Amino acid sequence: MATNFPTSLDALSNPTSTDGLNNPSHSGQHADANDAIEALEAKVGVDSSAVSTSLDFLVTQANASGSSGLASGTYYTTSSNTNTTSTATTTTGVVSYLPFLVERTTTFDRIACRTGGTVTGTSTVRLGIYNNSNKKPTTVLLDAGTVAATATSTIYSITINQTLNPGWYWLAHVVNSTTGTHTFFQNADALPFGQMPLTATFAFQPNYSQTGVTGAFATASPTTTGNSRVLVALRVA
Amino acid sequence: MSREVVFGIGGYDPSKPNDNIVEIIDTPDEVDSQSEE
Numbered sequence: 031m032a033t034n035f036p037t038s039l040d041a042l043s044n045p046t047s048t049d050g051l052n053n054p055s056h057s058g059q060h061a062d063a064n065d066a067i068e069a070l071e072a073k074v075g076v077d078s079s080a081v082s083t084s085l086d087f088l089v090t091q092a093n094a095s096g097s098s099g100l101a102s103g104t105y106y107t108t109s110s111n112t113n114t115t116s117t118a119t120t121t122t123g124v125v126s127y128l129p130f131l132v133e134r135t136t137t138f139d140r141i142a143c144r145t146g147g148t149v150t151g152t153s154t155v156r157l158g159i160y161n162n163s164n165k166k167p168t169t170v171l172l173d174a175g176t177v178a179a180t181a182t183s184t185i186y187s188i189t190i191n192q193t194l195n196p197g198w199y200w201l202a203h204v205v206n207s208t209t210g211t212h213t214f215f216q217n218a219d220a221l222p223f224g225q226m227p228l229t230a231t232f233a234f235q236p237n238y239s240q241t242g243v244t245g246a247f248a249t250a251s252p253t254t255t256g257n258s259r260v261l262v263a264l265r266v267a
Numbered sequence: 268m269s270r271e272v273v274f275g276i277g278g279y280d281p282s283k284p285n286d287n288i289v290e291i292i293d294t295p296d297e298v299d300s301q302s303e304e
Contacts, residue, residue, distance in 0.1 A: 140273065154279070175278025178286065185271035188278045189289065 031058075033065040036073045040066055092134065100136060105263040107201070108220040115261055117146030117213045120205055125240040126260040127160065127167045127200040127252060128217055135195050140265035141174050142187035143203055144215040151210020153179040157188055157262060158247045160200040165227060167200035167238060167250040179212060187265070200250075201262035204243045217261040229254075269294050 033040050042062055043054050075084025082088075100106055108130050120126065141157045156176045160167035177186035205212060227235040237259060238252035273290040274280075280287035 142271070157278075175274070175276075175280075177272070177274055178279045181270070181272075183269070185269065186274070187271055188274045189276045191276070 031062055033062065033069045035066055035069040042066065099133070100266045102266050105140070105142060105265045107217055107261055107263040108259075110217060110219045112219040114219070115215045116218060117148075118216050118218075119148070119211065119213050120203075120260060121241075122205045122208055123242050123244050125202050125204040125243050125247075125250075125252075126262075127202055127238040127240075127250070128220060128259040128262050129162075129165075130159075130199045130201050130262075130264070132194040132196055132199060135193060137193040137267040138190060138264040139267035140187040141172075141190050141192075141201070142185050142263050142265065143177075143260060144185045145179050145182055146213030146215060147182050148211055148213045149179060149182045150212075151180075151208060153208040153210070153212040154206045155179050155186065155212075155214075156202075156204050156206050156243075156247065158202045159192065159194075159264075160202055160247075160250055162198040162200060165198070165225070167202070167252055169249050170247045171199065173247045176206060191267075192264075200238070201264070202247060203260040203262050204247075206244050215261040217259045220259055227254075269296055 031040075031042075040062075043059075045054055045059060072081075073083075073085060075081055075086030077086065078090070079086040108128055141159070143155060143157060154176050155178075157174045158170060159172040159174075161169045161171050172190065172192050174188040174190050177188060179186050203214070229235060235254040238250075238254060240250060240252045271290075271292040271294075272288055273292065275283070275287045275289040277287065
């Protein structure tokens with residue numbers, strides 16, 4: 031029999047220990063198996079396959095940065111239900127975690143925040159990316175380092191080379207220390223997960239933050255109260 | 268006018284030239300829906 035795969039699944043006959051070599055045909059058994067293996071190889075495809083129906087081609091296309099829907103050189107943050115930003119004073123040492131969804135494997139080359147209309151002195155601002163588990167920030171994926179923010183209405187960014195696979199992440203922002211005052215763009219109306227955790231009394235738990243962080247990022251132990259989310263953005267490489 | 272101050276990999280580093288600031292980009296403001304308090 032010729033293989034029907036991938037149009038349909040084959041129903042190959044298995045010989046028993048008492049069958050002769052001619053019934054079922056020994057050579058026919060090998061031919062059927064060989065045909066099925068070749069059909070499987072064709073469906074999977076060779077490395078860098080150009081056959082548009084092969085799985086290798088389709089997976090490569092799905093993971094290609096060009097198909098992520100994100101434009102190279104553009105900053106992205108989490109979508110908002112108001113599409114507006116605001117500014118607010120952040121508390122020194124309090125980490126703001128902003129949920130961030132990656133739909134296709136994408137490489138980012140900058141992480142950034144933006145100061146608002148009030149900045150005095152110098153603020154040491156740390157930016158980074160956390161992994162996600164159970165819809166909470168967990169371990170540090172990237173501590174990008176700090177920026178020295180000294181001017182109002184200015185984007186401060188750090189060069190990174192970070193590829194993120196599909197999934198949820200948390201963009202972290204904290205003012206480690208400051209000699210003055212500082213406001214930053216907020217993404218307070220960010221639409222986080224499709225499902226939002228509730229408290230025992232069914233109150234929303236939209237925000238996560240963590241106090242007492244005056245140095246490098248470490249494994250998160252966030253609370254559900256505190257700052258609203260600071261707007262942190264990633265630029266597509 | 269919008270300004271972006273770009274730090275190199277690792278961020279602020281006083282041991283590197285210009286504190287590791289590798290680029291300052293000034294671009295004209297865009298007309299959009301952003302609001303600032």
